[in-house]
Amino acid sequence: LTPAAYGPVELCGVELGGPVLNGSGTFDAIAARRAFGDALLDQFPFDLFVSKTITVAPRQGNPPPRLWETPAGLINSIGLPNKGLRGFLADDLPQLAELPVPLCVSVMGFSRDELAELVSAVAERDEVSLIELNFSCPNVETGTIMGADPSETAQSVERLRPLTEKPLIVKLTPNATEPAAVAAAAEAAGADAVSLVNTLRGMALDPVTRRPWLGAGTGGVSGPAVRAIALAQVADVAARVNVPIVGMGGIASGRDAANFVAAGATCVAVGTESFRDPAAGRRIGDELGVISREERGFLPSASPERAAL
Amino acid sequence: VIGPRTQAPFGRRTARVTANEAVGAYRLISALDSEGPADPKPGQFYMLSADERWGGGSDERPYLPRAFSFARALPGRDGVTLQFFLEAIGPGTTRLAELGKGEGLGLVGPLGIGFDVRDPDEPAILLGGGIGAAPLLALDDALDHECETMLGFRTYEYAEARRLFKGPPPQVATDDGSFGRQGFVTDLLRDWLEDDDDGTVYACGPPPMLEAVRLICAEQDVPAQLALESGMACGYGACFGCVVPTRNGYVRLCVDGPVVAGDELETALVPGAPH
Numbered sequence: 119l120t121p122a123a124y125g126p127v128e129l130c131g132v133e134l135g136g137p138v139l140n141g142s143g144t145f146d147a148i149a150a151r152r153a154f155g156d157a158l159l160d161q162f163p164f165d166l167f168v169s170k171t172i173t174v175a176p177r178q179g180n181p182p183p184r185l186w187e188t189p190a191g192l193i194n195s196i197g198l199p200n201k202g203l204r205g206f207l208a209d210d211l212p213q214l215a216e217l218p219v220p221l222c223v224s225v226m227g228f229s230r231d232e233l234a235e236l237v238s239a240v241a242e243r244d245e246v247s248l249i250e251l252n253f254s255c256p257n258v259e260t261g262t263i264m265g266a267d268p269s270e271t272a273q274s275v276e277r278l279r280p281l282t283e284k285p286l287i288v289k290l291t292p293n294a295t296e297p298a299a300v301a302a303a304a305e306a307a308g309a310d311a312v313s314l315v316n317t318l319r320g321m322a323l324d325p326v327t328r329r330p331w332l333g334a335g336t337g338g339v340s341g342p343a344v345r346a347i348a349l350a351q352v353a354d355v356a357a358r359v360n361v362p363i364v365g366m367g368g369i370a371s372g373r374d375a376a377n378f379v380a381a382g383a384t385c386v387a388v389g390t391e392s393f394r395d396p397a398a399g400r401r402i403g404d405e406l407g408v409i410s411r412e413e414r415g416f417l418p419s420a421s422p423e424r425a426a427l
Numbered sequence: 428v429i430g431p432r433t434q435a436p437f438g439r440r441t442a443r444v445t446a447n448e449a450v451g452a453y454r455l456i457s458a459l460d461s462e463g464p465a466d467p468k469p470g471q472f473y474m475l476s477a478d479e480r481w482g483g484g485s486d487e488r489p490y491l492p493r494a495f496s497f498a499r500a501l502p503g504r505d506g507v508t509l510q511f512f513l514e515a516i517g518p519g520t521t522r523l524a525e526l527g528k529g530e531g532l533g534l535v536g537p538l539g540i541g542f543d544v545r546d547p548d549e550p551a552i553l554l555g556g557g558i559g560a561a562p563l564l565a566l567d568d569a570l571d572h573e574c575e576t577m578l579g580f581r582t583y584e585y586a587e588a589r590r591l592f593k594g595p596p597p598q599v600a601t602d603d604g605s606f607g608r609q610g611f612v613t614d615l616l617r618d619w620l621e622d623d624d625d626g627t628v629y630a631c632g633p634p635p636m637l638e639a640v641r642l643i644c645a646e647q648d649v650p651a652q653l654a655l656e657s658g659m660a661c662g663y664g665a666c667f668g669c670v671v672p673t674r675n676g677y678v679r680l681c682v683d684g685p686v687v688a689g690d691e692l693e694t695a696l697v698p699g700a701p702h
Contacts, residue, residue, distance in 0.1 A: 149664025149682045153538055157437040178676055182698050185658045185668035189487035192660055196667045199677065333698070341490065393661035394476070394492055396535060397438030 124407040129166065129362055129385055130285030130310040132220055132247045136165040137379070138403040141340075141366050141389030142224040142250060142289065143170045143196065148213050150396060159218055163399030167217050168387070169210070171224040171252045172240075174232045176202035181333035186322035191341030191368070192390055193320045195334040198226065203239055215245035222248040222287065228258045230277045241282035249284055251275070251309075254291040254316050265291040265316075268303035275307035285310035287364065290355070292347065293319050298354040305359045313364035313387065314355060315348040341390040342368040349381055356382025370398070372405020376413075379406070431540045431686070433464050433471065435663075439492075441478055441531040445508060447524075451587025453514050453558065454524045455498070458532045461506030469565035470541030470631075470654050470686040472496045474662040475511065477522050478531030489519035492533065494659045496562035496631070496685070498591070509534075512561040512588070538662045539685050542566050542629050542652050550575065550625055553597075554640060556612055556632020557581070560588050562654050562686075566629055567592055575619065575626075579612025579636065613639040620647050627652065628689075637695035644689050651689030655680055657697045671697050 127137045140163075147167060151158050179199030186193040201209060206223075214221055223240045227233030233251070240246055253265030253274065262270045271288065278286060288304040290297050292315040301312045317338020322331040330336070348367020356363055365383030369375050370391040378386045386406075391398040442458035449455075467473075474492035481489055499510040515524040526532060542562070544551070553563040553576040560578055567574055576597035580586040583606035589597050598615050599607030608615065613636060616628070624647055630640045631654035644651035657680045660666040670677035671684070672693045678684065680697075689695075 143667075144665060146664045146667075149679070152432075152682055153435055153663040154437040155434040157434075161437050179667060179670065182668075182670055182672075182677075183658060184670065185660055185666070187488055187491050190482065190490050192491065194660070194666065194668060199667055199670075390660075393666055394490075395439035395533075396661070396663055396665070400438075 124403060124410050127165070127385060129364075130248060130287070132166070132285065134165040134220065134385070136403045137385045137406065138164055138375070138399045139166045139222070139364060139385055139387040140164045140168055140392065140399060141387040142168045142252065143198075144389035145392050146170060147217055148210060154396070159216070161397060161400065162218050163392070163397050164219060164388075165403065166220050166222055166248075166385070167214065168222045168250060169214060169224050170200055171198050171226045172200045172203055172206045172236065173198060173226050173228070174203050174235055176200065176205060183331060183333055184337075186331050186337070188320070188322070188339060188341070188343055191339055191343030192393070193322055193332065193337040193339050194317065195332040195337030197334060203236055207239065207243065211243060211245055220247040221245055222250050224250040224252050224289070226252040226255050228255060230257070230274055233274060233278055234281060237278045237281050241284050246284065248287055249282065250287040250289050250313065251278065252289045254289065254293075263291065263293070265289070265300060266294040268299045271300050272303040272307040275304050275309050279308035287311040287313050289316055290314040291316045292351055297351050298358040301355040302358045305361050309361060311362045311364060312355060312359060313366065315344065315351050315367045318344050318347065340368065342370055344368050345374060349377060352378055352383055353381040369402065372402055372407075372409050375402050375406045376409045431468055431470070431543045433467050433537050435464075435536050435538055436462055439533050439535050442509065442534055444526045444528055444530045444532050446528060447526055450512070450591060452584040453512055453588055455591075456511045456513065456523065456526055456532070457508050458534075459506050460509050460534065463507060463534070464537065465500065465502040465507040467497055467500050467537035468541035469569050470496060470562045471537035471539050472662070472685060473509065473511070473534045473536030473538065474659070475523060476533040477526060478533050480522060481533070484518035484522055486518060489522060491660050492535065492662070493519040493523065494656070494662055494681070496565070496654065497537070498561040498564045499568060500565065512558060512564070514558055535662060539681055540683065542654070542686050544570070547571065549627060552577070552616070552619065552626050552628045554612055554616055554628055554630035554632070555579070556636040557585060559630075559632035559636075559654070560591070562631050563629060564591055567594070577612050577615040577619070579632065580606070582606070611639070612636060613643060616640065616643060620649060624649055630654065634696045641689040641692060641695050652686050653689050653692070653695055654686045655684055655695060655697055
């Protein structure tokens with residue numbers, strides 16, 4: 119039995135075979151190829167691959183422990199380990215270009231100058247179709263978490279917008295007073311799409327010492343534990359912006375994905391569920407295809423009916 | 428020569444549980460894997476979950492799969508029977524320990540890099556602490572020649588695991604002296620190395636034991652391969668959660684381990700053991 123395909127999706131002018139992405143930092147296609155070989159390419163689980171977030175300088179990441187299991191979820195404090203811009207472009211990008219789907223590169227800068235350097239360098243590469251701006255870090259010049267503040271977000275997007283014609287996706291943090299206001303500011307400043315949610319700030323204590331378990335003290339919660347919160351934020355954002363939305367947060371089935379699409383997402387991203395099954399993205403896409411074909415009243419976001427709503 | 432990595436089929440599959448036996452205080456779970464490779468390498472691991480009731484235990488967990496080195500891989504006509512050796516210590520291991528015959532065992536694997544046996548004729552010293560005996564059983568099966576096997580356990584109930592090893596009985600130490608010598612498995616290693624320092628040490632066990640093995644082997648200039656454990660979410664390099672500090676910075680234990688050469692490590696005292 120071949121499940122019904124959901125069908126192609128257009129995200130900011132980029133044609134995708136379907137609507138399922140990976141959340142940035144939840145799937146390392148290079149490491150996965152070592153573990154699974156070329157079967158990974160033959161059965162690639164996503165319709166668009168989003169890289170782990172890169173920064174200008176290489177980063178080791180946070181001290182371990184980095185993980186804590188919660189009821190139906192996970193707290194992580196990984197700390198964005200990466201080879202830095204130069205290392206990524208030289209070592210990783212050529213390998214990611216071998217994947218059978220378009221590529222989105224996620225970047226994070228600790229200042230607008232760093233962001234500009236990252237966006238300019240990544241935009242030059244033909245292998246890259248889209249750029250995601252991870253704004254979940256402090257601007258070291260202002261001390262504000264970029265994505266938590268509408269005007270901070272707007273100023274950053276305004277600075278980056280002229281640097282490339284490639285689509286810019288703003289990754290929203292749920293740890294903001296009003297994520298929809300940040301989304302609206304990003305759209306007004308020229309963002310082509312928004313993606314949400316990133317992880318929600320959380321903490322676990324060592325059961326013996328009662329001191330913070332995670333090496334970095336706190337981390338980000340993901341998985342089904344955050345799904346209801348994520349769905350509400352996607353719906354809020356969809357009510358405020360017209361640009362496409364990449365919805366994520368605990369999506370573990372086609373049913374979950376269908377709910378995010380119904381709430382206004384054009385694409386959905388799978389993250390923590392891939393930790394339980396590396397092929398989860400493919401299963402979720404297949405299940406979503408069946409739902410979109412069989413269920414009366416389910417309207418994919420690209421359909422004319424939804425556009426008319 | 429035993430190669431260190433066999434690649435896994437992509438995605439989670441179901442193996443059928445064929446037996447769940449008590450081995451002293453431990454459980455030995457056998458499951459028929461009809462889709463995976465018949466030749467996982469000793470020291471490689473699988474991410475395990477139960478197909479049913481994975482969740483809803485203590486604290487509404489488990490949620491993530493649990494990483495286990497295979498203890499034995501027995502190829503047969505219908506697939507390979509994988510054996511996993513475990514003790515119920517938290518919601519994940521408790522559920523796995525309850526698996527009944529015929530139940531589905533979700534697995535991804537084999538994953539990671541196993542023991543790298545460069546010279547199969549060289550003497551091998553197998554050193555296991557508690558549940559850490561598991562990958563050494565697989566290594567013992569794979570090596571043609573006799574190994575010097577030393578095991579450490581809490582009490583005689585746990586020391587029953589020694590019976591799983593073929594060949595001459597392993598040397599055993601227990602914390603309380605209720606079986607074998609009272610003390611640590613590293614005491615056995617020290618004594619052995621006083622008389623004979625030829626060979627490679629292959630070890631798996633709790634972090635303090637592996638740290639002691641690392642220091643002893645470094646001091647005696649004996650090569651050591653240590654199978655470490657660290658809390659993992661995915662097992663295939665996706666989450667970056669299982670890093671350990673090495674002389675080359677943090678490495679992910681799931682793709683650059685779990686077997687790491689002793690002289691590459693800064694310490695074997697990996698924080699954040701799984702639960």
